[in-house]
Amino acid sequence: MSTNFNSSSSAPSLRTRVVRESQRAVYDREVVYQILDEAFLCHVGFVVEEQPFVIPTSYGRDGDLLYIHGSAASRMLRNLDQGVPVCVTVTLLDGLVLARSVFNHSMNYRSVVILGTATLVDDPAEKLAALRALSEHIIPGRWDDSRQPNEKELRATSVLRLPISEFSAKVRVGPAVDDEQDYSFPTWAGVIPLETVVGTAIRDERCQQEMPTYLRNYSRKVKP
Amino acid sequence: MSTNFNSSSSAPSLRTRVVRESQRAVYDREVVYQILDEAFLCHVGFVVEEQPFVIPTSYGRDGDLLYIHGSAASRMLRNLDQGVPVCVTVTLLDGLVLARSVFNHSMNYRSVVILGTATLVDDPAEKLAALRALSEHIIPGRWDDSRQPNEKELRATSVLRLPISEFSAKVRVGPAVDDEQDYSFPTWAGVIPLETVVGTAIRDERCQQEMPTYLRNYSRKVKP
Numbered sequence: 001m002s003t004n005f006n007s008s009s010s011a012p013s014l015r016t017r018v019v020r021e022s023q024r025a026v027y028d029r030e031v032v033y034q035i036l037d038e039a040f041l042c043h044v045g046f047v048v049e050e051q052p053f054v055i056p057t058s059y060g061r062d063g064d065l066l067y068i069h070g071s072a073a074s075r076m077l078r079n080l081d082q083g084v085p086v087c088v089t090v091t092l093l094d095g096l097v098l099a100r101s102v103f104n105h106s107m108n109y110r111s112v113v114i115l116g117t118a119t120l121v122d123d124p125a126e127k128l129a130a131l132r133a134l135s136e137h138i139i140p141g142r143w144d145d146s147r148q149p150n151e152k153e154l155r156a157t158s159v160l161r162l163p164i165s166e167f168s169a170k171v172r173v174g175p176a177v178d179d180e181q182d183y184s185f186p187t188w189a190g191v192i193p194l195e196t197v198v199g200t201a202i203r204d205e206r207c208q209q210e211m212p213t214y215l216r217n218y219s220r221k222v223k224p
Numbered sequence: 225m226s227t228n229f230n231s232s233s234s235a236p237s238l239r240t241r242v243v244r245e246s247q248r249a250v251y252d253r254e255v256v257y258q259i260l261d262e263a264f265l266c267h268v269g270f271v272v273e274e275q276p277f278v279i280p281t282s283y284g285r286d287g288d289l290l291y292i293h294g295s296a297a298s299r300m301l302r303n304l305d306q307g308v309p310v311c312v313t314v315t316l317l318d319g320l321v322l323a324r325s326v327f328n329h330s331m332n333y334r335s336v337v338i339l340g341t342a343t344l345v346d347d348p349a350e351k352l353a354a355l356r357a358l359s360e361h362i363i364p365g366r367w368d369d370s371r372q373p374n375e376k377e378l379r380a381t382s383v384l385r386l387p388i389s390e391f392s393a394k395v396r397v398g399p400a401v402d403d404e405q406d407y408s409f410p411t412w413a414g415v416i417p418l419e420t421v422v423g424t425a426i427r428d429e430r431c432q433q434e435m436p437t438y439l440r441n442y443s444r445k446v447k448p
Contacts, residue, residue: 199417
């Protein structure tokens, strides 16, 4: 069963209009930002000589801008002048949906697709702010508790900027939905939740520091 | 710190040669298959009118073939005649690596990139076998315990075939690596493990069946 969102929605572009299972489509910016804020890993797609490449990397969000760590996309950056067309996809997997029929098996998930032109962040002040946004997106509180980047490190780091303007999301929640005549089929049916959890931290051998609060309470669940 | 694999490796193509952090590159088929077998979600990249699209979907493996559930790629399938160039990327995130310096922060991860031409599986027998491989890849034992697909459902399902021939992997494991002069910087350093875990199953309201063993013991960890 899919969610129905009745809050104010942005009209999708022809390119971001969800084609399949369109009842799962969400074009609401607030919902999209909730998904973007819970995850921090994206898959960036770009094209080199007609061949698509998809590279995992981390991202941060600053308002309506997405900042992508450029290190993963060195192939892309070679060709970057006026920016490159990208697709950034973020997926949170919430569970396996076991129906009675093979055909109605599904997954519960929340995913966002953003299309646009990614450009290199050149301005040193914006780059520093973007890196901070990236770091704080992944571990809030970490930036100020780390040795700050020096000029050489900043030069060695590339960050890409992508406006969050052409986007869509797909969300599936809830139980299995079987064809009516299948409900009597004798098999277990239901949802097996999947969750990304934080394990026991492994302190570095050469570290004597106590773990700070922002790490002890670390979780990807977005605080309401 | 990166892993060093000394087992027999395939030579990477120019396109799959890892450009950045090449010390993390792995071209060993066995390692790649371990990653592919632990995950079941991939991100498929394809190109429509010069725009890349990246769509999450599930996959299964049968020997040196990857089968991708085609439902996620309806945009791609519209243009599918002799097959479409794709990039299939699979990422397992294992932890956040907290160094003393912002610059040396990293992630522990295992990722695989497969390039190639995806073709539609037309033959009904291969399609049925591919769907079975997909299902068994996600939940071993489930296929035989479900209502089998009928002809109409098979026709409504599309599966893509991708040979696993042009591929590479990147793996990062181990502790933070700081510049020597940073080890005295007073901050916590170490690794915060991240893991996908299986939550408590939610039985369907209309289901009276006991949970079978293959579900009670469900885990993504690959048995040795």
